[in-house]
Amino acid sequence: MPVRKIDEGQLLDRLTEVFRLYGYEGASLSRISEATGLKRASLYHRFPGGKKEMAEAVLQRADTWFVSHILVPLTEPGEPSDRVHEMANRLSDFYGGGHHSCLLDSLSLGDEDVAIRQHIDRSFTAWLGALVGVARESGLSPATAKLRAEEALVRIQGALVMARATGETQPFLRVLQNLPELLTLDSEKPKPKTKRSNKS
């Protein structure tokens, strides 16, 4: 049977989901085999380096996708607040409206390989840098831009954690809504949806 049962893209998609759901140690070859439809030996044919190589391939692919679909669009022409708004929409898709946890988070548990930890660190740094970029373009000072960018990452990751723990995705959606206001100087004021005051 010299025919691929599953193409590279689909294979990596399934692998990503397993690592995302179970983390590195929890992503056993049995689970991976079941999720991909490939037997152990076939997986080693595709990834001679074994599980470690699978994890790095998954991280690499996620990184590439994230940069081209999320970070690059963030640098294109247009109002900073509009670009952040678009990023929020893409992030909602990427994270399944809050139902998918973050691969970087899942893989950051435990000792694991140094290469994996470094990859995670670099991915977050790249994301942070892109956010600092728009924030500065919107008119915020370098120091404030860095604070706001870190705050944005904190909120996104935290909301995904809360969603995984409680099943509640509203906080995540709210975080996305508030990103333009958080990351830019000149975004319009929040919608006054209610007439009641904040006082009890």
Next chain:
Amino acid sequence: MPVRKIDEGQLLDRLTEVFRLYGYEGASLSRISEATGLKRASLYHRFPGGKKEMAEAVLQRADTWFVSHILVPLTEPGEPSDRVHEMANRLSDFYGGGHHSCLLDSLSLGDEDVAIRQHIDRSFTAWLGALVGVARESGLSPATAKLRAEEALVRIQGALVMARATGETQPFLRVLQNLPELLTLDSEKPKPKTKRSNKS
């Protein structure tokens, strides 16, 4: 040797650390045995239900400690903003200044037992309820109090995730600093540490 090599408290402390660092699947009996100084059989003598019972004991103990040391003090007399400020200090200790990740987060990865998932859910709900409580006492409306409380949990968890991934604890410490302003209506304005404007 009818003598305990390690008392219940220390044993649970070590167990907690292993589960916190490696998650449920990563917390192998070998690692647990090494961390506690007890052989496998001795661990089963203390926890006949095995690893599952260990995880639940660890969750139960963390929950009890958290309620009595963090949540109960939050309901005692005094200015709401002062109480939140105190909680922030206790949280800093609890999470090792940001260097310790959250047990609830670590154990929320993977399928795991239903009892464990429910325990995690209930713990977050209790925490949320306590935060809503102070927020309302400070004068915030029920709706706003709930929003702010969720936002606080999101930021705390997110900052811990970022600290684990990047080693950077400053965002966590900043989150704690901002908790009084976030969770209460009447806290004083942030310290103007610099004279520079936010504009670039």
Next chain:
DNA sequence: GTCTATAGCTTGATAGAC
């Protein structure tokens, strides 16, 4: 209460047929 020894299963990984 802790230990050694062991059972039985699962893990990550390989060899070789097709």
Next chain:
DNA sequence: GTCTATCAAGCTATAGAC
């Protein structure tokens, strides 16, 4: 390229001596 069969090592869990 995928498979079956197999390996050594790891895993959770148990039996029984002290």
